[in-house]
Structures are given as C-alpha cells and as structure tokens.
Amino acid sequence: MAETTENSSEEMILTFADFSNVSMFYINGVGEITLHSGGHNPEDRSFIRSEDLKKIFSGQSINLEHQDPSGNRFFVIGQPIYKDHTVSSAIYVMASTQSMDKSLAAVRNLLILSGIGAFLFAIGITWIMALLFSRPLILMQKATKKIAIGELETRLEIHSKDEIGDLAVAINNLASDLQRYRDTRQEFFANISHELRTPITYLKGYAKVVKNHLYETEEEKDRYLDIIYQEGIRIQHLVDDLFELAKMEEGKVSLYMDRVDLKDIITFAVQKVALKAKDKGLELVVHPSASDSIIRGDSMQVEQIVLNLLENAIRYTEQGTIQIYMRSTFDTVSFTVEDTGIGIPEDELPYIFDRFYRVEKSRSRETGGTGLGLSIVKKLVKLQGGTIQVSSKEGIGTCFTVQFALRTMQEE
Numbered sequence: 206m207a208e209t210t211e212n213s214s215e216e217m218i219l220t221f222a223d224f225s226n227v228s229m230f231y232i233n234g235v236g237e238i239t240l241h242s243g244g245h246n247p248e249d250r251s252f253i254r255s256e257d258l259k260k261i262f263s264g265q266s267i268n269l270e271h272q273d274p275s276g277n278r279f280f281v282i283g284q285p286i287y288k289d290h291t292v293s294s295a296i297y298v299m300a301s302t303q304s305m306d307k308s309l310a311a312v313r314n315l316l317i318l319s320g321i322g323a324f325l326f327a328i329g330i331t332w333i334m335a336l337l338f339s340r341p342l343i344l345m346q347k348a349t350k351k352i353a354i355g356e357l358e359t360r361l362e363i364h365s366k367d368e369i370g371d372l373a374v375a376i377n378n379l380a381s382d383l384q385r386y387r388d389t390r391q392e393f394f395a396n397i398s399h400e401l402r403t404p405i406t407y408l409k410g411y412a413k414v415v416k417n418h419l420y421e422t423e424e425e426k427d428r429y430l431d432i433i434y435q436e437g438i439r440i441q442h443l444v445d446d447l448f449e450l451a452k453m454e455e456g457k458v459s460l461y462m463d464r465v466d467l468k469d470i471i472t473f474a475v476q477k478v479a480l481k482a483k484d485k486g487l488e489l490v491v492h493p494s495a496s497d498s499i500i501r502g503d504s505m506q507v508e509q510i511v512l513n514l515l516e517n518a519i520r521y522t523e524q525g526t527i528q529i530y531m532r533s534t535f536d537t538v539s540f541t542v543e544d545t546g547i548g549i550p551e552d553e554l555p556y557i558f559d560r561f562y563r564v565e566k567s568r569s570r571e572t573g574g575t576g577l578g579l580s581i582v583k584k585l586v587k588l589q590g591g592t593i594q595v596s597s598k599e600g601i602g603t604c605f606t607v608q609f610a611l612r613t614m615q616e617e
C-alpha cells in the first residue's frame with residue numbers, strides 16, 4: 206500500500222495502524238516524516254537514526270527496541286518502500302510491548318496460580334486417599350484391640366469388595382470363632398463342674414454315713430459302700446470321656462489309619478458287651494450281610510464307636526433284642542444298631558449328640574450315663590470320614606446307622 210502514492214492508501218494505512226494498535230511513521234526520500242499515525246507521541250523520534258535510514262534506503266530492513274521518555278517500550282521495524290525498483294521512502298512501524306508484557310505477566314501469573322492450585326489439589330487428593338485408606342485400618346486396629354481385651358462381640362462394619370474388606374471379614378470371623386469358643390468353653394466347664402459335683406456329693410454323703418456308723422445292718426453298710434464304689438467308677442468314666450473329648454476338640458487325637466475290617470470289629474465289640482446284655486436278659490443278634498467290609502480307619506476308635514452305640518442300646522433297653530446289621534454298596538459300608546428300648550422323643554433327637562445331653566436327666570443318672578458317649582461317637586465318625594444317622598420311636602426302639610467309605614482294592 207505504501208508503494209502506491211495515492212491518498213486513499215495513505216488513509217488505509219492510517220486506519221490499519223489504528224486497528225492494529227501500532228504507530229507508523231512514513232519517511233520520504235529526503236528524510237522527512239510525511240505521515241504519522243498511532244498512539245505514539247510523534248515528538249519522540251529518537252528511534253529514527255540516520256544510520257538506520259541509510260540502511261533502509263540501501264534496501265535493508267531494520268528492527269530495534271525503543272524506550273520512549275515516559276518509559277514505554279516498543280518494537281520498531283523499519284522497512285524500505287520501493288518505487289520503480291528503487292527505494293523511494295521508508296516506513297517505521299512500532300508496536301508497544303506493553304500488551305505483550307501484560308500477556309506474558311498474565312501467563313506467568315496463570316502458571317504460578319495453576320502450579321499452586323495443582324500443588325494444593327495434589328495435597329488434598331493425597332489427604333483424602335490417606336483418609337480413605339487409613340480409616341478402615343484405624344477401625345480394624347481399634348476392633349482388634351477390643352477383641353484382644355475380651356470384647357468378643359466387636360464386629361467391623363466394612364463391606365468393601367477389596368483386600369481391606371476381606372481382612373475385615375477375616376477379623377469378624379475370628380471374633381465370632383473366639384466368641385463361640387469362649388461360650389462353649391464356659392458351657393463345657395459349667396457342665397463338667399456340675400457332673401463332677403453330683404457324684405462327689407454322693408461319695409461324701411455315703412462315706413460320712415459309713416464313717417460315723419450311721420447304718421443299722423451290715424447289709425445297709427454294704428449297699429452304701431457299693432454306691433461309693435459305683436460313684437467312683439462313674440467319676441473315672443467321666444474323667445476318661447472328658448479327656449478323650451478334650452483331646453479330640455483340640456485336634457490332638459492321633460488316629461492310626463489303616464485297613465480295618467468292620468465285620469471283625471463288630472464281632473469283637475459284641476463279644477465284649479455280651480455279658481452286660483445277658484445280665485439284663487437281652488438278646489444280641491448280628492446279621493453280617495455285607496459282602497465287603499474293609500474300611501480305612503483306626504481300629505481302636507472304630508471299636509469305640511461300636512461299643513458306645515452297643516452300650517447305649519443295652520442301657521436304654523429293658524427287654525427285647527438288640528440287632529446289628531451290616532450293609533455295603535459299591536463304595537460304602539454301614540452298620541446299624543437297632544434296639545427295642547425306650548426310644549428318644551422326636552424333638553430331642555437333634556440334641557443327643559451334644560455334650561452332656563441326656564434325654565431324661567434322671568433316667569440316665571440311675572444308669573450311670575454322663576451324656577458324653579454320643580458326642581464322642583459323632584466326633585470319631587467325622588474324624589474317620591464317616592456319617593451317623595439316628596431314627597427313634599418312643600417306646601418302640603432306636604436305630605443308629607454309621608456309614609464309612611469302602612476301601613477298594615485300587616487304593617492299596
């Protein structure tokens with residue numbers, strides 16, 4: 206535009222200069238300023254130096270930085286203007302660096318602010334994360350402390366589906382196991398002391414009677430001594446059973462698992478109890494119909510199972526027959542002890558395997574039962590991988606069936 210000398214283009218230049226917020230100086234061939242526009246004070250011309258003008262008139266561009274007397278800084282560009290291939294005049298365009306400085310400062314401020322913001326944000330996030338992660342851990346620490354001092358009802362309310370959640374579930378399980386263990390132990394000790402106190406009271410009482418000669422006949426004395434003897438046996442029985450049960454509960458019982466013939470064990474056990482049955486006038490019948498009866502078990506413990514069931518059958522049967530059946534399938538062998546005794550009421554059946562549980566407290570006291578036999582049986586059966594079932598009708602009889610896995614030839 207500068208290269209055309211029309212007035213209209215000069216006006217255009219001025220307008221452009223206004224729009225683009227720059228100042229312009231137009232210098233003619235003899236070095237006079239013929240046109241000026243923009244906000245720069247036209248009096249300040251110190252940036253137009255004669256050596257620069259020489260350069261421009263020789264066809265070069267120049268650029269420099271200029272500071273006016275009031276301290277404003279400018280970028281200045283000097284450019285030659287050609288007319289008919291020779292430099293006819295020069296144009297200076299100067300832009301204030303103020304806005305650039307402003308935007309630089311703005312960018313710098315923005316950077317500082319965003320830096321501080323990011324820093325605070327990171328701290329905030331870290332804090333929240335730490336809180337999020339440590340809160341359940343702190344809860345767990347508190348809970349385990351409580352559990353440690355015996356507050357076993359303590360439970361954690363953490364339901365997250367991650368490792369923390371799993372840990373909380375494990376702590377809850379541990380607490381409930383401990384609670385159950387404590388409760389059963391308390392119940393166990395209460396039962397033991399009760400069971401021991403009763404025979405000891407008898408022992409003390411009758412021993413005192415005999416000691417102080419508070420009997421009339423020798424026969425009476427013998428009767429009392431007999432009671433003392435029976436109670437002694439009873440205590441021994443109880444202590445033996447308790448010891449066995451305690452060992453089993455602690456998992457300390459060592460089983461000598463071996464090939465065992467169930468048929469032999471039953472025959473042997475029946476021989477052992479035959480005398481007791483005969484004394485009560487009961488008939489003992491064995492029906493060994495199982496073709497195969499080899500199981501994997503501890504022969505002593507299997508015998509204990511059979512003996513306990515047979516003793517119960519004899520103890521709780523007044524007249525009739527006690528029958529022992531054996532059955533085998535292709536992979537199991539079972540035996541059944543069936544009596545014609547007093548039976549067990551249906552609503553009591555679920556409890557007869559509990560420790561110290563006796564159907565009629567007084568009835569087995571007379572017969573010497575402590576209520577431990579069946580709980581031992583159940584534990585022993587389970588330890589050897591078997592199952593036990595019971596069915597009974599009051600006044601008609603009871604039927605216990607124990608089943609084991611058959612030991613096949615391939616397993617040898």
Ligand SMILES: Nc1ncnc2c1ncn2[C@@H]1O[C@H](COP(=O)(O)OP(=O)(O)OP(=O)(O)O)[C@@H](O)[C@H]1O
Pocket residue numbers: 446517518520521522544546547548549557562563564565569573574575576577578579580603
């Ligand atoms: N064959 C049975 N007929 C009727 N009742 C039975 C029979 N077997 C068990 N019971 C009932 O189940 C209870 C529990 O039996 P369990 O063998 O555990 O204890 P117990 O015979 O009383 O004492 P012990 O510890 O000396 O065996 C018995 O007290 C009895 O009331």
Ligand SMILES: [Mg+2]
Pocket residue numbers: 513516517574577578579
């Ligand atoms: Mg018994």
